[in-house]
Amino acid sequence: MDANLRLWRAEGQSFLQRFLLWADALDPLLLLTSSNEIKRTRLLIETNEKTLSEPKQNNQTRQAFLLSLSSVHPDTEKIIPVMFRPPAFLPITLPLVIVSSAQHRAKHSFFSQFVFHTYTTAFTLVNGNGTPKAQEYSVHQKQILLGLGAISYSACVGALPLMFVNRYALKSSLMQLVVRKLLPAPLFGVTSAFTVAMVRSPEFDNGIEVMDRHGKVIGVSKKAGEKAVMETALSRAVLFGTTFFLPEVLMYCVQRARLVKNPRGLSPVRMFVIMSVLAGMLPVSFSMFPQCGEIKRADLEPEILASTEETEFFYNRGI
Incomplete structure (x- = not known):
């Protein structure tokens, strides 16, 4: 281990x-x-x-x-390459989150979200749990193709509400509130989880290594791979869903309480709030599930159980 x-x-x-x-x-x-x-x-x-x-x-x-x-x-x-190490995640994603949350035109929104999902997907790929066949060119090629597809799809889904509103000139206050304030949080949460699941999908097909309590590899489990990917996808959804939702709530409270008198001062306050929420949520999301995950004997494949009498099994969850 x-x-x-x-x-x-x-x-x-x-x-x-x-x-x-x-x-x-x-x-x-x-x-x-x-x-x-x-x-x-x-x-x-x-x-x-x-x-x-x-x-x-x-x-x-x-x-x-x-x-x-x-x-x-x-x-x-x-x-790990410097850009994709965990300490680089906040400095790189922070400006991408700020830009993505401030776009009001569909094409600009698509571009900013495409860049955002490109980085987060590459980060997931680099820090993912390696599969036994990860050295094969076909596996890497599959992950890259799936990643590109997930990035493009997520950027389109994120920009679609703005495209719809601008195309049909829906300018009612309720529609603007829903599309610009309420919808981005669940969309970013779902699409972030989707990109994680897609780029790490080979872990479903090939499985990941599981170890006993002494650190000895005792087999390859698809069920452990599924568990690792689902946990990581959920943590990523919580991270960006909260990061896009909570600042909107806090800024609404700031504006209602008139804590900032000058309207021009709202932009730096908004940036500070987004930075604070993202910085706080990053260790929270990484900590939601154990990095050295544990899976019960009853949840593993029969062929693995036949080779050992151990009752505790562990695996690397990835980030």
Whole structure:
């Protein structure tokens, strides 16, 4: 079992534990660390015999684990490209969320959402749970094609309400409220979950590796793959659904209370609110489900159960 998964299994059993770990691991300053330093950090972790308890006792080892969590893929043990590491998710998605939420023309909305879904889908692909056949060209090609299709479809669905309103000149206050304020949140939530499910769909077909409590791989399970993808898709829906919904509610309260006297001041306040909500929801969504997921014996395929007497099985959920 990879060192990252051992840490998640030891210190990520509760939501609060996972939240605190992610809050530290999502520090953007970790992106400044060089590849050589990351490799030295991994060597320190791998040679440390107390990997399960040391992070709580030794600050240097804990910092090493945080750097490993934020930079190294637990399946391949390779260093993740800088743009797709977890600490880069907030700085890159924040301007995309702000631009996507402020568009009032269908074609501009389509373009901004296309860019938004392109990045989030690529992030999902890079940080997804690798399948046993992931080295095959056909699997990578399938994931890319499915990802492109999901991105295009999601951008069209997101821009469709604005296209409908502008085409038929529906300018009633109720229609404007629904299309511009209420509809984006569920649409972004659903389409974000959809892109996750599509780009990681090979995990349904090929399955993912499951391990026993000692970290030994005992088989490949499609049911574990389905569970991992569904959990990640749900967490992504909660992340962006809340990020697009809560700022609208808060800005409505700000305007009703007239806390900002100058109308020009609403734009920077809106940006600050979106940034605060996204920054708060990111560790929450990543922490909704264990990173080192557990699946019951009764939920696994018979061919796996025939080869072991273990009752606890674990897998990498991915991000």
